[in-house]
Amino acid sequence: MNRSHHASQPLTAVEFEILLSLASDDLHGYAILQEIESRTGGRLGLFPGTLYRAVNRLLQGGWVAERPDASASQDDPRRRVYHLTSEGRRTATREAERLSRQLITAKARNVLRKGEVR
Amino acid sequence: VNTLYRVLLRCYPPAFRARFGDELVGAFEAGFRASRERGVIPSVIFAVTRLADAASSEFAERWAERSATHLAVHPSGFETRSARWWLQDLRFAMRVMRRQPGFSVVVISTLALGIGANTAVFSVLDVVLLQPLPYANADRLVHVETDNGPLRISGGPASYPDFVDWRAADLFEDIGIYQVGNSVIRIGDSSERVQSAAASASLFSTLGVPPVIGRLPSADEDRPGTQPVVLLTEGLWRRRFASDPNILSRPVPINGKPLLVVGVLPASFVFQSDPEFWTTFEDDGDVTTRANRYLDVIARMRPGEPRTLVNERLKVICARLDQVYADSNKDWRASVVPWQESQVSAARPQLVLLAGSVGLVLLIGCSNVAMLLLVRGARRAREFAVRAALGAGRHRVATANGKSRVVACRRGCRRWTRDMVGVLVCAVWSARYSAAGGDRDQRTRAALCAGGIVRSRGFVRARAGAPVVETGRQCLAAGRRPICDARPPGPGPRPRAPHRGDRDLARADRRGGAAGKELCQARRRGRRVSYRPSADISSAAADGEVPDWQRVSA
Numbered sequence: 001m002n003r004s005h006h007a008s009q010p011l012t013a014v015e016f017e018i019l020l021s022l023a024s025d026d027l028h029g030y031a032i033l034q035e036i037e038s039r040t041g042g043r044l045g046l047f048p049g050t051l052y053r054a055v056n057r058l059l060q061g062g063w064v065a066e067r068p069d070a071s072a073s074q075d076d077p078r079r080r081v082y083h084l085t086s087e088g089r090r091t092a093t094r095e096a097e098r099l100s101r102q103l104i105t106a107k108a109r110n111v112l113r114k115g116e117v118r
Numbered sequence: 119v120n121t122l123y124r125v126l127l128r129c130y131p132p133a134f135r136a137r138f139g140d141e142l143v144g145a146f147e148a149g150f151r152a153s154r155e156r157g158v159i160p161s162v163i164f165a166v167t168r169l170a171d172a173a174s175s176e177f178a179e180r181w182a183e184r185s186a187t188h189l190a191v192h193p194s195g196f197e198t199r200s201a202r203w204w205l206q207d208l209r210f211a212m213r214v215m216r217r218q219p220g221f222s223v224v225v226i227s228t229l230a231l232g233i234g235a236n237t238a239v240f241s242v243l244d245v246v247l248l249q250p251l252p253y254a255n256a257d258r259l260v261h262v263e264t265d266n267g268p269l270r271i272s273g274g275p276a277s278y279p280d281f282v283d284w285r286a287a288d289l290f291e292d293i294g295i296y297q298v299g300n301s302v303i304r305i306g307d308s309s310e311r312v313q314s315a316a317a318s319a320s321l322f323s324t325l326g327v328p329p330v331i332g333r334l335p336s337a338d339e340d341r342p343g344t345q346p347v348v349l350l351t352e353g354l355w356r357r358r359f360a361s362d363p364n365i366l367s368r369p370v371p372i373n374g375k376p377l378l379v380v381g382v383l384p385a386s387f388v389f390q391s392d393p394e395f396w397t398t399f400e401d402d403g404d405v406t407t408r409a410n411r412y413l414d415v416i417a418r419m420r421p422g423e424p425r426t427l428v429n430e431r432l433k434v435i436c437a438r439l440d441q442v443y444a445d446s447n448k449d450w451r452a453s454v455v456p457w458q459e460s461q462v463s464a465a466r467p468q469l470v471l472l473a474g475s476v477g478l479v480l481l482i483g484c485s486n487v488a489m490l491l492l493v494r495g496a497r498r499a500r501e502f503a504v505r506a507a508l509g510a511g512r513h514r515v516a517t518a519n520g521k522s523r524v525v526a527c528r529r530g531c532r533r534w535t536r537d538m539v540g541v542l543v544c545a546v547w548s549a550r551y552s553a554a555g556g557d558r559d560q561r562t563r564a565a566l567c568a569g570g571i572v573r574s575r576g577f578v579r580a581r582a583g584a585p586v587v588e589t590g591r592q593c594l595a596a597g598r599r600p601i602c603d604a605r606p607p608g609p610g611p612r613p614r615a616p617h618r619g620d621r622d623l624a625r626a627d628r629r630g631g632a633a634g635k636e637l638c639q640a641r642r643r644g645r646r647v648s649y650r651p652s653a654d655i656s657s658a659a660a661d662g663e664v665p666d667w668q669r670v671s672a
Contacts, residue, residue: 029138030145047168048145049175052138056179076148078140 011095014054017044019063019084019092026067028079029055055082063088119165120147126169129176142172221494225487232480239476243469251458252388254326255418258291260425260454261461262415262432268449273460276415276452278342278399279408280439284452285320287435289428290417294321297413298391304371305358312354314372315393316346316400322383324418332366332381335398339380343401348377352385354394372397390461409446416457429453 011019021027021035029051036046058064059082067081084092106112123146127139146168153164215222250256262284264274281295296317302309319335322328330352339347348370350359359365369376377397404410419428432452439447506512 029141030148033145033149047171047175048142048149049168049171051145052142053134053175053179056134056138076144078144080141 011091012054013044014046014050015058016092016095017046018051018054018058019088019095022064022082022084023089023092026081026083028081030079032082058088061088061091063091119150119169123169123172126172126176129173129180131180134179218494221490225490228483228487232476232483235476236473236480239469239473243473246462246465246469251461252386256458257456258419258421259324259457260290260417260419260428261457261459262293262417262452262454263460264411265451265453266449267451273455275411275413277408277411277446278405278413280411280447280450280452281318281413281415283439284415284417284432284435287431289431289435291420292320292324293415293417294318294324295413295415296321298389298393301373301395301397303395310358312394313391315389315391315396316398317396319398321416322349324416325387327383327387329381330384331363332379335380340398342399342405344398346377346397346400347380348372349396350379350382351387351394351396352382355382408443411450417454419454425454425456 017036017040018032021032021039027035029048032055033046033048033051036044055064059066063085064082065085067083103112120143124143127135127142130139149168150161150164153161251259253259262276263272264276264280265272266274276295278295281293284290285293294317296315298313298315300311301314302311303314304310319337319340322334328334329349332349335347335349338344350365350370355361355365365379366381368379370379371377372395383396399405404412419425432454436447436451440450
């Protein structure tokens with residue numbers, strides 16, 4: 001899947017969650033899983049197979065890159081640490097803005113129940 | 119579980135596996151360790167969900183990779199083209215089937231009849247000859263048969279006193295004796311003649327059959343001369359006694375005598391002639407007479423004890439009985455044979471003959487289908503000609519019409535060969551154990567293994583696919599000489615079939631290539647020579663160049 005083809009499509013929920021996880025810190029795959037699980041309170045149950053497929057797409061899209069120095073994965077040499085590229089950060093921002101606009105529209109049309117989103 | 123996960127990862131596309139395989143395993147192992155700390159159930163849930171995720175992700179990844187390949191066009195162009203061809207061929211095959219429903223129905227029903235008959239007969243063969251008998255340790259159950267050389271009796275029954283002596287000799291782990299017959303049982307106001315059997319209590323322990331309710335006859339009750347007791351089968355107990363639990367210790371009139379019911383045998387217990395109830399032996403004078411040999415003896419050998427050794431010991435005991443009871447045991451010997459063998463030996467030749475017959479039916483059906491396919495192949499020569507004239511190469515024509523079948527047939531034949539080798543190995547293995555009188559269970563496993571292999575799809579497919587080889591050849595032949603029927607209207611000789619090389623030559627001739635013209639002349643004179651352009655003639659012609667020609671064979 002080439003980059004231009006992928007860039008024309010909106011991010012999937014899993015891809016966006018991965019970008020959000022990497023926005024604050026560089027993480028390896030298992031840490032991304034744990035971070036997403038703790039952040040979403042277990043609502044987004046992500047499995048390794050799904051995660052690494054999404055990571056593969058993000059790597060191919062150039063939004064995520066592997067950090068060459070693996071100092072953060074001393075506990076398990078098999079782990080690779082990923083970081084968000086500038087392109088990935090821009091994409092995450094665009095996606096957040098898109099979702100924000102959708103949220104505003106949803107609020108304006110009373111789609112959301114009161115108190116559901118502050 | 120970790121190993122299973124690693125094995126499952128092998129289904130991922132190689133590139134994905136090389137890139138993320140170790141990480142996936144690492145994440146799985148870490149997560150599994152954490153879930154085990156939470157307990158057994160969480161760890162099981164974790165393992166099952168992650169394995170399912172791996173399986174589904176593999177499929178998704180392979181599908182995505184395949185889609186991407188098709189979108190991006192494979193560098194060689196082969197895979198994409200091949201996939202497209204397969205789809206085309208599939209659609210074409212469906213269209214042909216739809217347009218010729220009679221032909222399709224005949225072929226399918228012929229093969230279905232042959233395969234169905236074979237499957238049905240083999241199912242019977244499997245159950246009767248290959249499956250072990252439904253008793254505990256069925257591989258160690260043997261039938262004790264008697265022989266008398268001077269009287270020319272072999273495989274005969276035994277007498278009760280002989281059975282008592284064999285039991286006392288402690289030759290077997292357990293030994294029992296029985297006789298199947300008819301009895302009249304009175305239930306309420308009605309009497310009914312039913313199948314029944316008399317047996318020693320040890321027969322049920324030999325066969326490993328515990329009663330559903332009640333107990334087996336005690337040693338005192340088991341002795342002929344005491345009042346016999348009854349064991350009902352579960353079927354009779356439910357049907358005629360309404361599953362009455364108070365049936366135990368109640369007398370039931372059998373053959374005019376009230377006999378005590380001591381237990382009920384389970385419905386899963388099946389025996390030859392399906393007796394409705396069992397009694398212990400009654401001393402009617404016949405049972406205790408040593409010369410009255412009319413009872414069948416079943417014994418269970420000790421684990422690992424070879425049959426030959428048991429037979430040797432039996433021979434010694436029988437020789438001793440011969441000396442002690444010369445009037446009744448003169449020249450009487452005993453031997454053991456596997457019980458299953460003694461039960462099915464009469465049916466074996468008929469079943470094997472039947473299996474061979476239906477095999478021949480399938481063979482005849484296949485040959486009929488082959489003939490039909492040949493005729494249809496000959497009728498489709500015009501179609502092949504049109505395909506070739508429209509630019510389809512030899513390979514494409516073969517692929518569309520015969521190659522897929524040839525390939526399927528080759529695969530089928532390969533599998534068939536492998537299966538046959540497997541069956542032979544199993545047969546040799548089985549025969550070895552049989553000759554050594556060894557472990558019956560091993561032989562049963564070998565036979566079942568062979569049965570499983572024979573029933574595999576390849577066995578059937580090879581037979582179904584074999585006749586289409588000829589059709590494939592027909593197609594290939596038609597691909598070489600494609601337009602033999604495409605003669606122009608009017609009288610005159612039939613033009614020789616030009617093939618692709620001729621068309622290229624003609625094109626070269628039109629463009630004024632000296633080499634092409636020369637080669638065309640050589641061909642028209644009937645010289646059997648072949649030439650090939652040194653470069654792609656189409657691109658050369660597009661550039662306005664005349665390609666060079668190479669002679670490839672004389």
